Amino acid sequence: MKPLSHPRRVPFMVYADADGNIFEDERYEAVGRSGYDVYPLVPEDFIELPTGSDLFTLPGRRPYGLNLETGEFDVREDVQAVAALNAPAYTQLYMAAFGTEEEGAPTLPLFCYTVVGWLDGKFYTTAVRIDPDERQDLENFDRELIIEETKKRLEHHPENRLIQHLGNNCSIRYCCPAARNFFMGRWECPIPVSPACNSNCLGCISFQPEEHELTSPQDRLTFIPTVDEIVEFTVPHLESAERPIVSFGQGCEGEPLLVWQLMRDAIIAIRKKTSRGIINLNTNGSKPKAVEELMKAGLNSIRVSTNSARKSIYEAYYLPNNYAFEDIRESARIVRQYGGWASINYFTFPGMTDQEEEYQALRDWIRFSDLSMIQWRNFNIDPDWYLGKLGITELKPGMGVRQMMVKIKQEFPHLAYGYFNPPGEVQVKYNTIRLELGK
Ligand code: SF4
Numbered sequence: 001m002k003p004l005s006h007p008r009r010v011p012f013m014v015y016a017d018a019d020g021n022i023f024e025d026e027r028y029e030a031v032g033r034s035g036y037d038v039y040p041l042v043p044e045d046f047i048e049l050p051t052g053s054d055l056f057t058l059p060g061r062r063p064y065g066l067n068l069e070t071g072e073f074d075v076r077e078d079v080q081a082v083a084a085l086n087a088p089a090y091t092q093l094y095m096a097a098f099g100t101e102e103e104g105a106p107t108l109p110l111f112c113y114t115v116v117g118w119l120d121g122k123f124y125t126t127a128v129r130i131d132p133d134e135r136q137d138l139e140n141f142d143r144e145l146i147i148e149e150t151k152k153r154l155e156h157h158p159e160n161r162l163i164q165h166l167g168n169n170c171s172i173r174y175c176c177p178a179a180r181n182f183f184m185g186r187w188e189c190p191i192p193v194s195p196a197c198n199s200n201c202l203g204c205i206s207f208q209p210e211e212h213e214l215t216s217p218q219d220r221l222t223f224i225p226t227v228d229e230i231v232e233f234t235v236p237h238l239e240s241a242e243r244p245i246v247s248f249g250q251g252c253e254g255e256p257l258l259v260w261q262l263m264r265d266a267i268i269a270i271r272k273k274t275s276r277g278i279i280n281l282n283t284n285g286s287k288p289k290a291v292e293e294l295m296k297a298g299l300n301s302i303r304v305s306t307n308s309a310r311k312s313i314y315e316a317y318y319l320p321n322n323y324a325f326e327d328i329r330e331s332a333r334i335v336r337q338y339g340g341w342a343s344i345n346y347f348t349f350p351g352m353t354d355q356e357e358e359y360q361a362l363r364d365w366i367r368f369s370d371l372s373m374i375q376w377r378n379f380n381i382d383p384d385w386y387l388g389k390l391g392i393t394e395l396k397p398g399m400g401v402r403q404m405m406v407k408i409k410q411e412f413p414h415l416a417y418g419y420f421n422p423p424g425e426v427q428v429k430y431n432t433i434r435l436e437l438g439k
Contacts, residue, residue, distance in 0.1 A: 035351025
């Protein structure tokens, strides 16, 4: 895969008219936002906009630009701001910079809003490819073929509620890449199992309370599957797929640890039939004891989601029921104690993630849990709504997301970086690096 190139100079600012038509303004350079501040950028901050990315006009928001004549930051009050939602596997370095928010401007939906600029006939964005894995590259998704393969499988399994959910809902309705890959018989396959959750994330993608005036991008699963329903499709997938992974904990459900006994029994049943591939759990990590039982049953890896390595920031966002931040660190540590692979699904927010305090807290978590991997995921949330909900009215300048990635890697060279749960061969590669480094 050829890396996307940097522009020869900083791209021009782009904006949208009232009808959503997008234009460049060559009087201004594109600028970036981190926390509450606006920053000038350099060509190395940009790459061509990856295939599979989307562009959004931001209602009621005005774009910032660097005035090439005065060298000052200006807000164009007469047009709308524009942002990019980068394709999966690309981590944002700066958010889109927009000034005045019109009175009554709607809260932005649960997407990520990254810088976009224009130069030499192309759109550019501020991001880095953090994971070479192609499992969600748009080029690999032939819509018609996927629908055909999905319908074929649905006909073969009319009684399996979970396959019916993954087919009709996830693959065909939501175009979920994980469900589509399952029906194409490759890579990572999803296993949603839980209709309920013991967190109340402000930006939950499967349930949003009325008062949030936000819509959750997915509906939550409404039933708890059986062991047989799970085994019926996961065993064939593990036995036949390329780089096979099956993962509990998906965007269309609550928290899988609330039904850990079901997962335990399913893992035992799966491993009775096949030892191939990875059985992974995406989770909020709230129940370390349950995680230990799952490791004993044969779980291979865990991915704990978090918006921060700091207790106060985490709990202000997750609003946990009957668990605390310490539990999620403990869950990751237990997986490592059993020789498993432990990742964090790290919601990356320029200006929050790269704060000195966050950096120190992350170092401490890596050491405490002996983490295997950081998945630097873009935080899909309206930045002002998020900071407002956390009561954060001002922020010191961050060190820069890229700078933080470099510093962490220098101190923990065995730590893997990515965007997706790694297949067995990638885990082996990093475990070898660990051994060579005597970690
Ligand atoms: S842990 Fe997941 S399902 Fe639960 S509230 Fe948070 S985002 Fe929603």
